[in-house]
Amino acid sequence: MEELEREYGISNAVKLASNENPLGPSPMAVAAMQQAMGKLHRYPDGSGYYLTRKLADKMKVAPENLVLGNGSDEVIGMLTRALLAPGDEVVMSRSSFSMYEILTRLANAKPVFVPLSAMAIDLDAILAAITPRTRLIFLTNPNNPTGMAFSAEQFDRFLKAVPPEVVVVLDEAYIEFARDEAVADSLDFLNDVRPLVGLRTFSKVYGLAGLRVGYGMMPPALAELLNRTRQPFNVNSLAQVAAMAAIDDTDFLQKTLQVVHDGLDFLYAGLDRLGIEYFPSQANFFLINVKRDAGEVFEAMLRQGVIIRSMISYGYPEFIRVTAGLPAENERFLKALGEVLS
Ligand SMILES: *Cc1c(COP(=O)(O)O)cnc(C)c1O
DSSP states (O other), X not given: OHHHHHHHTOOSOEEOSSOOOTTOSOHHHHHHHHHHGGGTTSOOXXXXXXXXXXXXXXXXXXXXXXXXXSSHHHHHHHHHHHHOOTTOEEEEESSSOHHHHHHHHHTTOEEXXXXXXXXXXOHHHHHHTOOTTEEEEEEESSOTTTOOOOBHHHHHHHHHHSOTTSEEEEEOTTGGGOOOTTBOOGGGTOOSSSOEEEEEESSSTTSOTTTOOXXXXXXXXXXXXXXXXXXXXXXXXXXXXXXXXXXXXXXXXXXHHHHHHHHHHHHHHHHHHHTOEEEOOXXXXXXXXXXXXXXXXXXXXXXXXXXXXXXXXXXOTTEEEEEOOOHHHHHHHHHHHHHHHO
16 A cells, blocks of 8 residues: 555555455454563464364354464465365366465466356356366355355255365355345355365454454364464464454444445445446445446546556456445545546
């Protein structure tokens, strides 16, 4: 952010580009970290004993089902490293989180891309892409960058058709924001046999992206395998105490959901007034069809001090992605976009 402000000679830039929490970090997490500062000369608890137990309680799973990561990114990396051999295939949507492809390639395995259908993950097409070489399937629900989500019913039908030896990863980085009650939840499908992994993170709704802490929920045998592949102190001690405090900060969680949902509704209404096409979302961000080069819109918005994300690299050359911000940030975004597109 500082770099962009310097480069473009702007100040007070508004960043609506990375799906972060506009309210900042959970205040209870900040207080817990301040308390823990005096113990930073000690190594972290390598097993993340207390955080694991607290998460298990909250999610109603066993501690043996959990793997902690330096962000959920690291858990994705543990999966690809532990499970993939050269030449194995990994099925994912064409427009999805870039780490799936990057980490698959790092393991010398082959990403198999499946196009979206009407901006949503096409579960039938994903099934059709499975071959005897398929080891892993990555699904994001709600999806980044489209914000669409599939239902429990759709996922149930999908999961029953996946060969039992294929590991299905359900990346739920944005699940807390979903307003549609029908949206699938990995917790309803986890059992100790079917190799299903639910991925969650403290980076979004808990406001702790800079700390790097996320986790996976999976059958104990798979968790045990992943835990053998990780660094002994992968989740640092501040991240552990902050995540535990953030889980208890229900006040902050509620405020976050309120701000994000109100922000989305405010932005949708503003875009309706401007006659600009957008795609309502189950996450804390959404896509806008700007009907011109998204790179140029990105640049023009930057000059107005508003940082958003161009979707060119995701295969949508005329789309931008915007994260819901604070009321004043959303107003500034709408004003700038109105000017840029007029
Ligand atoms: C933000 C995000 C994550 C979270 O990554 P962390 O490493 O936990 O910060 C995971 N998956 C998707 C699709 C995301 O957008």
